[in-house]
Amino acid sequence: MATKPRIELRRPRLLAVLAVSIAAIATATAGAQPGPATGNAERGEELFTAIYKCYACHGFDAQTGQRRLVPMNYAEEGFITFVQNSPLPQMPAYADVSARDLADVYAYIRSLPADAPDVEDLPLLRAIREETRKALAD
Amino acid sequence: MTKSSPNENEIVGRRSFLKGAAVGAASALVVPATTQAQPTPTGRPSVARPTEADARADFSPPDTPSGLPIIASPASDYMVDVLKTLDLEYVAVNPGSSFEGLHESIINYGQNRMPEVLTVLHEEAGAAIAHGYAKAAGKPMMTLMHGTVGLLHASMAIFQAWADRVPIFAVVAHNRNPTSVVNRPHSAQDMGALVRDFVKWDDEATTLERFADAAMRAHAIGRTPPMGPTLLVVDAELQEMAVPDRSALHVPKPTVAAPPQGNANAVREAAAWLVDAERPLIRTHKFARTENGWNRLIELAELLQAPVDVGGYGSWQDFPSWHPLYGTGGRDYMPDVILGLEQNDMVGSVRTARANGGRTISIGSEYLFQGTNIHDFADYAEVDLPIAGDAEATLPALIDEIRRLAGREQLSRFQARREQIAAAHRAVREQELADARYGWNASPISVPRMIAELGRQIQDDDWAIVSGHQFTGTWQRRLLNHDKHYRYNGDCGGFGIGYDTPASVGGALAHKQHGRLPVAIVGDGDFNFVGAGAMWTAAHHRIPLLTLVHNNRAYHAEVMLVQRTAARRGRGSDRCHIGNVIADPNPDYAKIAQGYGVYAEGPIGDPAELAPALARTLERVRAGEPALLDVVSQPR
Numbered sequence: 001m002a003t004k005p006r007i008e009l010r011r012p013r014l015l016a017v018l019a020v021s022i023a024a025i026a027t028a029t030a031g032a033q034p035g036p037a038t039g040n041a042e043r044g045e046e047l048f049t050a051i052y053k054c055y056a057c058h059g060f061d062a063q064t065g066q067r068r069l070v071p072m073n074y075a076e077e078g079f080i081t082f083v084q085n086s087p088l089p090q091m092p093a094y095a096d097v098s099a100r101d102l103a104d105v106y107a108y109i110r111s112l113p114a115d116a117p118d119v120e121d122l123p124l125l126r127a128i129r130e131e132t133r134k135a136l137a138d
Numbered sequence: 139m140t141k142s143s144p145n146e147n148e149i150v151g152r153r154s155f156l157k158g159a160a161v162g163a164a165s166a167l168v169v170p171a172t173t174q175a176q177p178t179p180t181g182r183p184s185v186a187r188p189t190e191a192d193a194r195a196d197f198s199p200p201d202t203p204s205g206l207p208i209i210a211s212p213a214s215d216y217m218v219d220v221l222k223t224l225d226l227e228y229v230a231v232n233p234g235s236s237f238e239g240l241h242e243s244i245i246n247y248g249q250n251r252m253p254e255v256l257t258v259l260h261e262e263a264g265a266a267i268a269h270g271y272a273k274a275a276g277k278p279m280m281t282l283m284h285g286t287v288g289l290l291h292a293s294m295a296i297f298q299a300w301a302d303r304v305p306i307f308a309v310v311a312h313n314r315n316p317t318s319v320v321n322r323p324h325s326a327q328d329m330g331a332l333v334r335d336f337v338k339w340d341d342e343a344t345t346l347e348r349f350a351d352a353a354m355r356a357h358a359i360g361r362t363p364p365m366g367p368t369l370l371v372v373d374a375e376l377q378e379m380a381v382p383d384r385s386a387l388h389v390p391k392p393t394v395a396a397p398p399q400g401n402a403n404a405v406r407e408a409a410a411w412l413v414d415a416e417r418p419l420i421r422t423h424k425f426a427r428t429e430n431g432w433n434r435l436i437e438l439a440e441l442l443q444a445p446v447d448v449g450g451y452g453s454w455q456d457f458p459s460w461h462p463l464y465g466t467g468g469r470d471y472m473p474d475v476i477l478g479l480e481q482n483d484m485v486g487s488v489r490t491a492r493a494n495g496g497r498t499i500s501i502g503s504e505y506l507f508q509g510t511n512i513h514d515f516a517d518y519a520e521v522d523l524p525i526a527g528d529a530e531a532t533l534p535a536l537i538d539e540i541r542r543l544a545g546r547e548q549l550s551r552f553q554a555r556r557e558q559i560a561a562a563h564r565a566v567r568e569q570e571l572a573d574a575r576y577g578w579n580a581s582p583i584s585v586p587r588m589i590a591e592l593g594r595q596i597q598d599d600d601w602a603i604v605s606g607h608q609f610t611g612t613w614q615r616r617l618l619n620h621d622k623h624y625r626y627n628g629d630c631g632g633f634g635i636g637y638d639t640p641a642s643v644g645g646a647l648a649h650k651q652h653g654r655l656p657v658a659i660v661g662d663g664d665f666n667f668v669g670a671g672a673m674w675t676a677a678h679h680r681i682p683l684l685t686l687v688h689n690n691r692a693y694h695a696e697v698m699l700v701q702r703t704a705a706r707r708g709r710g711s712d713r714c715h716i717g718n719v720i721a722d723p724n725p726d727y728a729k730i731a732q733g734y735g736v737y738a739e740g741p742i743g744d745p746a747e748l749a750p751a752l753a754r755t756l757e758r759v760r761a762g763e764p765a766l767l768d769v770v771s772q773p774r
Contacts, residue, residue, distance in 0.1 A: 051712045053701070056694040056773050063577035064584045065774030066611070070576070092702035096710050116575035124590040125571050125578075128617055132567045135460035135619065136560055 035075045037107040039100070044108030047101055052094070054105065062109050063116065066090065071114035072106070079106045211384050213346055214243035214377040219389050220350045222252050224357045226280045226307060228271070228647065229253035230264030232291075234284025236324060237311035239377030241282070253280050256647070257678060259671030261288045263640040265295030265367075267672065268306045270604060270641030273454075273627050274648035276428055278305040278360055285312025285324040285374075286332070293333050294634060298641075299367045300336035301514050302452070302631025303424055303503075305360035306367035308337070314344070314373045321374075329371045335511035338366035344373060346387055354390050363397045363427075363503035363528035399535060400501050400527030408499045408523055409539035411475050413548055415496075417555065418444040419466065419473035422456040422529075423481040424628070431530035432456065432623035435479070438537050439463045441544070443552040445471065445559045449481070451608055454628045459620035460567075468562025475499065479529040483516030497522040501529040501536075514632070570616045582770045583745045588686065589613045589659075591748050595756055596655055604645030605638040605658035606630055610688060611774050614659065624654070635661075639669025639685065643676045646683035646764075655759060656682065662689040662720055665727060674734035676764035684759045685766045687727045689741060692719045694773040731766040740768025 048054045048062075055062075062069035074082065080102040086093045094102075119125045217240055221229075233241060245255060258264035261283050268279040283289050289310045299306050316325040326332070330340035339359045343349035349372065356368035381387065399405075412418050420439060426432040435457055439446045445467035446457040456479075457464055467473070474496035476487040482504045491498045498521045505526035507515070525532065544552070574586035589610070600622075603614050606629030620626055627645045630637030642658030649656045660669060665687055676683050692715070700714040724741070731738035737758045739751050748769065755765040 053697050053715050056692065056697040059577055059580070059584070059772045059774065060582065061577055061580050063580060064586075064772040068573070068576055092698065092705045092711075094701070094705055094711055096705060096708055117578060119571050119575060122575060122578060124587075124594055125574055127594065128590065129568075129571050131619065132460060132571075133564070136462050136564050136567065 034073055034110075037076055037103070037110040039076075039103035039105070039107035041104070041107040041111040044104035044106065044111075047105050048108050052097065052101075052105070057091075062112050069109050070112055072109050076103055076106050209378070209380050211381045212239060212243065212377065213379040213381050214239040215247045216346055216381055216384065216387050216389075217349055217353075217372070217377065218243045218248040220353050221280070222248065223389060223392050224307070224353065225277060225392075226253040227275070228256045229280040229282050230256045230258045230261075230267055231282050232258050232261050232264060232284075232288065234282075234288050234311065234324075236285045236313060236321065236374040237282055237309075237372070237377065239374070240309075240311065240372065243377075256675065258640075258675050260668045261292035262295045262636065263643075263668040263672045263675065265292040265306060265308065266298065266637050266640035266668070267644035267647070267675070268308075269295060269299040269302065269304055269630075269637070270627060270644030270646075271648045272299070272304050272306060272644075273302075274602070274604065274624060274645040278307045278357070279644065280307040280309060283308065283310045285310060285321075285329060286326055287324055289329065289332055293336075294636065295640070296333050296367050296369075297336040297512070298630045298632045298634055298637050300338075300510075300512065300632070302628065303364050303366060304631070305338075305365045307357060307360060308367055308369045309372055310369060311372045311374050311377070314375060330369050333369060336367070337369045338364075340369035340371065342371035342373075343376065346376065346379075346381070349376070350388070350390050354392050357392055358394045361394050363531070364507055365427075397528035397531040398503065398506060398526070400525035400532040402535065404523060404525045405532060405535050406539050408477070408501070408525065409536055409543055411497060411499060411523065412442055412444075412477060412536075413540055413543045415473075415475035417467065417471055417473050417494075418442055418475045418477065419471070420444050420446045420477045420479065421481050421487055422446065422448050422479045423453045423483075425480040425529055426454055426456045426623055427530055429623045431533070434530065434533040434537065436461070438533060438540075441537060441540055441552070443554075443556040443559070444477075445562075450612065451606075451633075452629050452631060455615075455620050455623065455626040459615055459618070462556065462560035462563055465559070465563045465566055467559045468565065471559065471562065472496075478502065478521070479533075480504070484519035484521050485517050488519045488521060499523040499525070501525045501527060501532050503528045567616075574613075574617065577772060579745055580772065581743045581745060582690070582772050583743060583748060584772045585610050585613050585688065585774065586617060587745050588688070588748065588769055588771060589617045591745075591752055592657065592659075592686065593618045595749070595752050596657065599655040599760070600653065601625070601655045601657060602645065602649050603627065603659070604642040604649070604656045604683070605660050607659075608633075608638075609661045609664075610659055624649070635664050636667030636669070638664040639667070640672035640675075642683060642685065643672045643681060643764075646676065646681050647679070650681060655684070655756075657684045657686065659686045659688055662687055662691060662725065662727065663693050666720070666725070670730050670734065673731050673736045673764065673766065677735035680762060681764055682759045682762050683764045684755055685731075685764065687740070687766065687768045689727060689768050689770050690773045691721045691724060691770070692773070694718075727768040728766060736764050736766055738766040738768070740766075741770045742768065743770035 057065050058069050059065040080099050083102050084095050119129055264281045268281045271279040283292050310329055312325040312329055313321045316322040341352040343352050352370050356370050360368040445463050445465050447466045448456045472494040474494050476491045476498045478484050478487055478500040480502045484500050488498050500521045577584035578587055602624050604627045607614050608629050638660040646656035696718045697714055701711045704711050704714055728738035728740040742748055742751050751767055755767045758765040
């Protein structure tokens with residue numbers, strides 16, 4: 001029986017190291033106030049929806065799907081670093097996408113509503129919450 | 139928004155055949171002056187009334203060709219007698235010349251009852267309907283196929299049932315001695331070989347005695363865990379044989395073996411481990427075949443006060459989704475004993491348990507599985523206590539043993555962990571609701587919004603989700619209270635597109651006799667395989683079913699996968715929609731469904747329009763007919 005190449009066995013550890021490193025770069029620039037966006041949001045929308053099809057995973061408004069991009073906690077530099085070097089299996093590393101394009105995408109995401117209505121303000125979800133709490137009450 | 143409403147027993151005659159054509163062509167007709175003077179009533183097709191000869195041609199059987207003797211007792215009548223013993227309510231049929239004998243015997247000799255013919259427009263749809271039906275009804279359905287071509291069309295759906303461990307009573311016919319340019323390619327030296335890699339058993343009946351024997355065996359083997367489709371190959375000429383002495387042929391009594399239970403000593407050891415455990419966790423996959431299994435699992439979980447993780451893709455519902463013990467117990471709940479029930483992939487459970495210094499128990503019929511070419515079994519897992527047996531059948535013995543071992547002190551210890559587990563579950567639900575808020579008013583419509591709107595409107599119905607949740611991010615499970623064993627019918631099994639729409643028709647068919655409200659949430663990609671034709675089957679057979687098309691106009695998962703490959707190769711990511719997008723033009727699924735005689739609305743992309751459209755389509759379904767709503771939705 002054939003065995004898997006050794007590199008396959010090492011990949012998870014390698015990915016973990018990369019993930020930690022890139023996350024460190026990204027979070028170093030992340031914070032409650034991620035700083036200004038320097039790109040063109042209008043062009044970023046075109047890139048997000050029509051060119052790179054980011055919406056396929058993140059939704060047209062970056063609010064749905066996996067994973068949600070708003071509220072955006074990364075600063076622009078950290079966002080660009082992450083997207084170009086993503087070690088995550090769920091997300092390709094878009095190393096070929098220019099920093100300028102990503103700055104525009106970042107500007108588009110930052111232009112989107114960052115929050116959502118409270119559950120209590122949405123009757124459907126409020127009803128589900130009440131039913132869930134009732135069902136799970138001990 | 140059209141809807142045809144033919145009478146249940148309407149015979150398809152010349153007039154009904156011409157009806158649609160006449161209406162469709164009416165605008166192109168140049169109406170003669172004499173006809174203009176006497177306009178036809180509104181809504182009536184402008185065709186001539188049939189003559190008596192037309193009516194006779196429509197409704198009278200053909201004269202018997204002179205010189206050909208009547209076959210009073212064809213062998214296919216005997217085959218129907220055999221089939222009638224097997225509790226087969228329906229047989230999916232797309233007609234084929236190799237089984238015209240059996241077809242005729244079912245509808246005339248058998249009076250089209252047990253089994254009743256379900257007309258399907260594609261053999262894959264027929265097998266998928268049988269797949270969905272079997273899970274909802276708890277028993278197999280028959281599908282009857284033409285040699286080679288029909289079986290190959292059905293093969294994908296048979297594979298899905300195999301991967302889902304669901305029985306289908308499949309029958310294929312061909313000519314052992316083909317004589318024409320047509321039936322030669324429809325015959326084979328070894329017909330079963332075409333699908334043998336994903337049926338549990340197959341046999342070819344070359345005599346009537348062997349037909350009866352093989353039918354009994356196929357039925358019994360398919361229903362014995364681990365379950366799966368079986369295939370019976372029937373010779374066309376055999377069906378046409380005259381049976382001179384019918385009394386000489388015996389119709390066997392069907393028997394199905396009791397499902398295998400786990401070894402008693404091993405079950406006792408498993409019980410001891412679970413009683414001693416500080417943080418036991420129950421993980422299931424394809425466990426609760428019946429309501430009894432559902433009830434026993436609730437009993438086990440509440441006895442142990444252990445969380446139940448039903449897993450994700452491919453798992454059946456198994457356990458109430460809003461039960462306090464549903465879930466993993468939370469991040470701080472480090473299981474020291476993990477009990478897998480029909481969980482064919484125990485690798486992750488072994489890793490988790492060992493990380494906590496714990497052990498694993500696995501009870502499953504997968505250990506009894508025989509050879510297959512399909513690599514759908516998981517990696518080898520070093521389970522500490524593997525028990526070969528049907529988990530549902532083994533659970534009563536396990537529960538009894540735990541009750542015997544657990545005294546007051548142990549039961550008190552069990553009870554103490556319940557609140558931690560329930561609190562973790564509550565936190566998960568709160569987070570899910572918080573996530574569902576995002577994109578609430580977005581257009582296209584978010585998936586959680588679609589599910590929540592649906593949930594509100596069916597909350598007083600006895601509903602059942604008859605499609606899978608592969609492409610809806612499990613939002614149905616998160617937002618709807620799955621409090622009955624039939625609330626969710628599971629996924630396709632083999633990660634193949636094209637199951638959800640036809641299998642939902644099968645699930646709905648099984649629920650019909652119980653008066654339940656079946657709902658399917660299917661992807662546009664799924665609908666485009668053989669789903670549209672299945673809509674006609676639902677309309678023709680008056681099967682109530684609401685089909686929501688989760689229309690995101692692409693194979694979105696694939697966009698990213700191609701982007702990943704392009705990125706690794708440094709070739710740019712801007713062309714990866716090519717081959718992955720279903721747009722330009724956008725298919726109109728409501729129109730397609732309407733064309734098949736199903737009430738349909740859409741496309742709807744404005745969330746404000748969703749609730750009224752749902753109300754209108756649900757009204758049709760509650761009245762006993764299928765309906766479809768095309769919802770233009772966010773990708774995930």
